[in-house]
Amino acid sequence: MKTAPITPGRLAFSPEGVPLAPEFGDVYHPAAGALQQAHHVFLGGNRLPSRWGGRKCFVILETGFGLGNNFLATWDAWRRDPQRCERLVFVSIEKHPLTRVDLGRAHAASPLPELARALVSAWPLPTPNLHPITFDDGRVQLLLGFGDVALLLPRLVASVDAFFLDGFAPARNPEMWEPRRLQRLGRLAAPGATAATWSAARVVRDALSAAGFTVETTAGTGGKRDITVARFAPRHIAASPPGGWQAHDAASREALVIGAGLAGCAAAWALSQQGWRCQVLDRALEPADVTSGNPAGLFHGSFHRDDGPHARTLRAAALATERLAGAWIAQGRIAGQLAGCLRLESRWDDDAARAALAAQQIAPGYVDWMDRATASERSGLALPSGAWSYPGGGWLAPRDYARTLLAHADAGFRGGVDVAGIERRGSLWRALDARRQVIAEAPVLVLANGLGAKGLLGAGRNAALWPLTAVRGQISSLAVDALPGPLPCPRLPVAGGGYVLPPTGGRLIFGATSQPDDTDPALRDADHRLNLQQLAGLSGGDADAWSALPWRGRVGWRAVTSDRLPLIGAVPDLEALDSASRADQPRFVPRQRDARGGLYVFTGLGSRGITWAALGGQLLASWISGAPCPLEADLRDALDPARYALPRWRSDS
Template identity: 45%
Template sequence: MTDPLIPATLAFRDDGTPFSPAYDDVYHSAAGAFAQAHHVFIAGNGLPQRWREKRVFTILETGFGIGGNFLATWAAWRADPARCERLHFVSIEKHPFSQQDLSEVHSRIVADATITPLAQQLGDAWPTLVPGIHRIEFEDGRVTLTLAFGDALDILPKLWLRADAFYLDGFSPAKNPDLWSLPVFKSLARLAADGATFATYTSAGHVKRSLEQAGFSAEKVEGFGWKRAMLVGEFAPRWRVRRHEPPLPLPVGERHAIVIGAGLAGCALTERLTARGWRVSLIDQHAAAAREASGNPAGVFHPLISRDDSVASRITRAGFLYALRRWRALEQSGYSFQRSAHGLLHLAVDDEETRAMADAIASLGYPPDFVTPASQADAQALAHVALPRGGWLYPRGGSLDPAALCRAQCDAAGDLLARHFGVEALRVERFDDQWRVIDAAGQPIASAPIVVVANACDAARAADLRHAPTRIVRGQLTLLPARVASGLRVPLIGEGYAVPLADGFTLTGATYEVDDADRAMRVSGHAENLERLALMMPGVANELATSDPGTLEGRVAFRCVTSDRLPMAGALADEAAASRNAAALRGAWPLDLPRAAGLYGAFAYGSRGLVWATLAAELIASQIEGEPWPIERDLAESIDPARYLLRALRHGTLD
């Protein structure tokens, strides 16, 4: 079970230096946070010289603290005309400050006019204090801060990236010995690029010896402030210290990718790839984007709370929070997709669930801006309708128009997007170092070094996958007349869901019919939706007493799901190569599997396309570019499209 976050306590010493009561240590030298950052970490790692002329440069920091090192590095990057194209700054923090406290610290320590606006941007973008990885983008994505909230001993083994430089920061080895231990340094060695450098203000002998034992060279140099010496060095192992090499960008002759499927999955991929300068050919069998399930009049978005903080909960939490950040960026660029703004109410099924979820929210330490219990009275006041019981409120949850979101993502791609609509992608095939997409007539549609299949249950067929099982689930929605449930003010979920639309209409549903491909509207489907709605909103039964379900309008769409109800997102396996080497791969882990170079999948999002699509797209784009992954590696492996192949190998059932 995930440990709840314990935020840092805001405190200052008499000289104004930020101080941690928990560790009895200061966050930076009394000589100044930014002077320390420049001397110890920036200059100690040979920056800015080492990032010049590079496309991507990645820094990994072991303690974010007040963010001084990040802000100083960001400012140095901005000031360097020969800077790298994209700067990734990954930092771990066990006890993050609240947004208010971080802003208070910055107001006291930031006097440099070049740092002040950066500190303001950081404060404005500061994430909700929940465990896990939070990705924040600045400078139109050219500076990316990836914050990992949690204990470094737990999180470091779960990161997957190639670090060019390490900022070994944190409270002193005497105050926080775990952060300066051999297991931490071995985890860093697993992530180090060839020639990666490190710098740290400490010069303790046991730290130097542990770094050398992990594969780093280390030497003492002039320290900062009252410290006479500090340590710098580089990754220079005299023996093999890791089983797998950290990720590299996929070598391609041109930055061109094909995305098959123009629903939520494909349009999110289009936006994330073009944001990195990739040219994208988007293929869909329909005449426009979002014509299947992504074309529903509205969709809901919210986290998933579970008492054990399951894998599904962690992935959904990460996806929800990252989607909110990307949607906000689109909205700030002038795009609109009718996103609701007053939260989403999750109605408990019974009193036992009410108590259980309230206990889970408290034990996991979730802050009220993420989720908060709602009594029956509070829920009714929020919803403006009578409800049988309370539940819990997601203040940042809600509903939006998925088709409008897809259009916004495609429009944001600009001239880098080529649309190939009204043509069916039957299969993909390898030709030299390219992938070709073939239509139903056997003619090529487009070719590129990268292909992502994002066309739901057709994805496995298009990519010729035998070990990526999915099932189709029919879902029928019901559109209520304007006079019915017209008082509802926020999206409501529970036994089903109800979403208030424009002009007083309400959308409710949806049915869940596995392996049913019938597109025809059914009276029984409307009746089922109304029955579930009445359990959540008893007053609806009276409003519909004289209505005939057969006269109601609605829509039928199809979900694509896996047996574990998790999505497929990531690099596809080379199943033929795996089959040939099945005996050797029987004990394999995901990184051991042979992959089909340049072939990726993004499908089987079920009912959670809105909260999974953007994060999955960022994961795939990061894999292609060799960038730090936006989620923990164990979570990425749980949604790996090759996970069913891996199970077959382990069980010796690969045919």
């Protein structure tokens, strides 16, 4: 999908104080008040809060977030309802989101000040992404989609219980109400879904009817004589594709996760956000003691000229990491720094880099270009080239991060457990030891054990599905007080031909080597010398001057896929694939999952485990729980392990 730049909305006020949108020549809400309209039209028109009573999860989709008053009114109603659902998910699309400053102005006198402040504080950068945000300890989840409804609506993956059809008047914003777009709502509607809108225009009612809704008009409010309400009652319900989107109906909502590194701990955290309990197994005695046990690592997004799947998924992942890990760094829960990160780029000159940024119109605050002099001054190093600057990037201790994720999950941990095999018996997936004895079992099994997942998933024909390569990496560190002369100690992480982090724990950490299919666990002087050369290239220092200093190091192995993107999702069923007629895209590939449970993978994070963890966990949890997907459908496909089950996708990778 070609992304379009996000143009923030402008905010003005009428003499009476009613908020206006100058681009559309319309008001954001009637003079009678936004909350009155929200309660009468959207909550009342969808028979809320009564319909969400007793539900595990209730999903609302809104077209037109505007000032967020419908969300605030719904959140407030949920809070005040003693029969409320366990989790409320509010998905909303907005083509012209306000800036955080203007959103704060709009809610300066909000009748719901606590909720409004929380919304303004969590307001994301206006980048063309889906932005998952959580409130009330994850029980209220806001999924904001910034972009044109024509582009985003077909790419949402969700099962929606109620639709809030909002937006400026059809005469002023016809694209929002275009019949073909409204007819797509039927694809997203859950059984018994409802819809409501303040518009009683014939074109809106006809489009809802064509989407499978039974449509009625009822009394309006705020100067509107009639409003439209509807109930999803299609004459025909299409069968779900083999890789379709449905939640498991296992009453226990229990999952077994193999692997307690960043991936496994993030999986447990994200599943807990959806009301699932996990048991996490690892062959190490403590969580995050293998590759995720490095003392520190960096994280940042990515910028590509064409903004393809790599750039878009990494942007979403980096923003998710900034939201989650940034808060824990600020609270002192994990060691780290969120003050920016530089990625050197020697292939582009200043003019070309700035022209590419201008062409994409990426929101300020996500990525910028720094010329060599500015980047050197900012980092405190004599850098060899200009650099991409990621203000939301930084570094952290991955072991701290993984263990904090696990501590925030409803999960139990068992270390010192070596899983030698897996099997399914009835409705349960089992982890087995070397004697084929059952270690643990659950309806859902997640393989988040890096390279070990490939061995558990089988050889032979299955091997083609898992193009994972073991890449050895050795990092080095030197005591800061032992360095001679000017210290090459950066103020923020710098990467490109190696990386170096700001001093942590009195040591300068740098590296790393990248050696495919190298199984040597020993620290090697030759690798340390290579790391020193990379450090010298980044800092303008002298590698020979440091070569005799006492050093430390650590070796680990990264699981890297052939297309450098993770494998996240349900495991394909190759036998069923042989007879599948629609399997021309990953989403149509049959899976080893059904209503009772399933088998999933979360691996292949490569050298970006810190960056991928939070979003990857949320994506995996959406697969398992049926919650709305935090990525657009084409990006979900790009990370889907089934992409390697299709010859066309394998040949294109």
